[in-house]
Amino acid sequence: MIAILVIPIVTAIICYNIWNPRVVGYVSLAGVVALVIAAFPVITASFAGPVSALNEAFSMDALSGYVMSLVIFLSLASAIYSISYLDHEFEAGLTNPRGVRTYYGLLHLFIFTMLLVTMANNLAIMWIGIEATTIVSALLIGLGFHKRPLAIEAAWKYIILCTVGITFALLGTFIAYYASTAVMGTEGALNWTVLRGVAYKLNPATMKLAFIFVLVGYGTKAGLAPVHNWLPDAHSQAPSPISALLSGILLNTAFYGIMRFVSIVQPSTGSAFTGNLLIIFGLISVGISSIFILVQDNYKRLLAYSSIEHMGIISLGVGFGGPVGIYGALLHILNHALSKPLMFFASGKIQARFGSTNIANVRGVLASMPLLGTLTFIGALSLSGTPPFNIFVSEFTVLKAGVDRGLWFAVALFLVFVVIVFYGVLSGFGKMLFGSPDESTMAPSAHHPQGLNLGRVLANGVMILMAASIVMLGFKVPAIIDTTIKACVLVLGVK
């Protein structure tokens, strides 16, 4: 189990010391493949029952295993996509060998911090992991290799807002620790495995206070409105493979922290308190993002606001609660982790081709790049929640949880906002996909070699795979994913 944490660090060090920008991408890919091999048995074991290491400091149950498998899957996809992305940046003169090796070194450190969050048994170690993700990813956004003022502005906003937010989460963690010392004597505990056993004995008033701080703190990191302001900037300025990781999984690791807290706060306070707060945050997120999606003229920012919307839906799912709500939220995490990275990968290629992130400057993607256009089309349909694609299924499940609880007002608002998003996403991407391409707006073809090369074939392969899973999940949730999510629901103590 410890190997899972060691491999990314070793890969980061090796990548940072390779000077050849063509080789380093494949070395980083080999590192992620090694990580997959090391993690596979641990994750399968965690689905069956808790696995722990280092004197219970690290412990994994089905939920950790689920989130970790998403982290590793997206790391693999990003590592593959990065090869062709950085090749292109390097040829276009946007980066240098130093930039490339720094990028890969930081990428693997970033993967390490996210793995740490999913493995930590101790709530304070989880906090350390989440804070570390902020620090490393801020470097990836701002320094990586984009020496542009806008990227620095985005990274500055990101690190300041998230650090302030996360400081509140630490205060919440302190308060939870205080509540546990009151129950367990001087030897208070922050270990999730211990806290879950005594959760019903904790002081409800103290735990309510702790939860408010944690929700605001980790909510900032998870991109819940109204504390989301860093998100559109960071996601639109980061390199595309990093945007994919930020949006697809980083937000979810922060939300994973909230879910852990929900399950230790609920036994003493009852589910209404946490549920209502999450529903309010969820509705505000979906509402605010729907309006910004509608008026957006930059497609990377549009995707970023769409992430806020989907985090809002996940929050609503957990807020509605019950087995159906949690099931819908967890399925939505998976679906969003497939669709959004696909769209960021595709938008990276569109940006490389058209040299602009403005919707108005991009025309006729389907005509000029048929494969990429089709993939983008599938991703856009999925993100907007069109049936029969995957996100429709999980949105519908979340909606059903709300109807079951009889929360008609919240359900009605949710539906209105989702309809606005449906129109906003499809009209934005529709303008880009259809029509005939205008040759004069395209980047010079010197920056866009047409021949086959291994990196581009791999990148296309991973995007086709993601699009195929999007279509497949829309028709049927495979039995293995179904049983895993049900095991996660049990871990969270919902019956």
Place this chain on the structure above:
Amino acid sequence: MKNWIEAFSVIDYISIGILLTAVTLNAFKSIESYVKAYTINSWLLAGLIAVVAVLVGETHLYIAALLTLATKGILIPLFLRRIVRRMRVTHEIQPYIGNSLSLAISGILVAVVYASLKDGIFVTGFSRNALQISIAVILISLFIMITRKKALTLVIGLLFMENGLFLAGFSLTFGMPTMIELGMLFDMLMGVIILGIFAVQIKRAFASADLDQLTVLKG
């Protein structure tokens, strides 16, 4: 030693010192004074932890005091001083509101904290005042962060906020286990270093360390 600490209520005096150093931020005009105030604040925090360690007699508190002194009291101030020198900023902090109004608002913040925590939701371990003071320090530093426009004042505001948070942590639970505390301090140190690097980058890219310049990304 213990009797002496209790007789002169040393803990309360140190806590008040921590509050006062935070309040003085409202009056200072130069970034150097901000760094000095932070240094004093951190030394007081480390001193407080050491005094509590004497009272309780636990080794992990002595270690925590030393760690706090080393990182917050020595490493971070030295780094900040280097950054200030490297940026060659004008050293003048232009707040969005005047110093006297700013001081008055800080006073009101302290009063609000004392009024709302009067009954003491928490039975604190070693002092009646530490929790109130820590929350007040957190609020004052947030206030400083939103009313000053130099990049470095934001960083120092954040650092004051973290000092307040650590004080809150101590008044609630006598601190975390040593390993975890080490992890937190490490995270913080990294965070400050990276913020410092970005502050220099902002200065270089926008030819100014004022955050007014950062207005391109919105909507």
